[in-house]
Amino acid sequence: MNLRQTQRVLAELITKCQEAHVQLPVDPFESMLCAAEALRHSRTGQNPHIDDALEEVKQRYGIEPTWQQHLDDEAQKQENRRKRGRLQKTQPRTRSSVKKPSNTKRAATSETDTTGSGSDTGKKPKKAKKETMAPKGATDSKRVQSIIANNPAKNSANQELANEFVELGGLELAQGQTQKGISRMTVAKQLRNADEPIESGAQARELPRVGPSAAAKIDEILKQGKMAALQEYEDEQEEERDSAGSGAENPDLSIESEDATPEDNEDEHDEEMEWEDDGENGDDEEDEEI
Known part of the structure; x- marks a missing residue:
């Protein structure tokens, strides 16, 4: 070389x-x-x-020591893989490793313990849910108070008026008047977002989504106060309930015959009057004979 x-x-x-x-x-x-x-x-x-x-x-x-350690680790990993493969080949398949058909799984889950003891399936019985639901009125009042507390008005002068509309809307929602309640809540939101103090319904009409009825209610609350508005609302509810109850008790009083006409009613009235006159004349003739 x-x-x-x-x-x-x-x-x-x-x-x-x-x-x-x-x-x-x-x-x-x-x-x-x-x-x-x-x-x-x-x-x-x-x-x-x-x-x-x-x-x-x-x-x-x-x-180098670091490279030698790397080689040792790789050799150990390969040895572990070989051992695991040998174990899987030699170990017999158990019932737990065999996949069950989906229908069997569905049937097994459907057979639950009706007594709640859980002894048949080996599972712990499910605890029954506690039916401790708060009354609807209490929930609505909490929600109203949460809305009032978490939504301050931009102008502090409008805070009380907005709170009154929130309370009024919560009362209507509790009575099942969803549309009215949502409308009151929307007006309350517009009042909270107003920059200037609202002193009349006409001024409130300039706000978005505030209609004539809401403006009239604002004037009413500003003049009479919240208690008067709430009392008026409760009176209206009582009148509606009374009218609904009276209509249910006497349904025949307000129902007329569909086939009857005003002329027929007058003819029937004339026949009744003639019958009464005939009866009176018959009584006079009996008196004369006596």
Whole structure:
């Protein structure tokens, strides 16, 4: 081998040592001497064997500790995979590992313990839900108070008026008048968002989504106060309930015959009057005979 071939073989061996993470000496001259000595020992005839020289350098100087740890970890992982594969092949399949048909699962879930003991299926019985629901009126009042507390008005002068509309809307929602209640809540929101103090219904009409009825109610509340407005609302509710109750008790009083006409009613009235006159004349004739 000439000098150029020797240099090429040495450079190739040094490169392979670096790729294999071999701990070569820090001094480059000393590392070249070690590589040349390993090539000389691995030579058969005139041709050196680079792989044999690489193994000799590894045995002499060893591998970097971090790379050696990485190799050990990879070897351990492969060994664990092989063990797991052998266990899965040798271990018999149990009933738990066998997949059940979907119909069987559905049938098993449908067969529940009706007594609630859970002894048949092995599952804990489900606790019955406590039916401790708050009354509707209490829930509505809490909701109204929450709306009042969490929604301050931009102008503090409109806060009381907005709160009154919220309370009025909550009362209507509790009575089942959903449309009215939502309308009151919408007016209350517009009052809270108003920048200027609202002093009349006409001024409130300039706000969006405030109609004539809402403006009239604003004037009424501003003049009479909240208590009068609430009392008026309760009176209207009582009148509606009374009228509904009277209509249900005497349904025949307000119902006339569909086929009867005003002329027929007058004819019937005339016949009744004639019958009464005939009766009176008959009584007079009996008195004369007596």
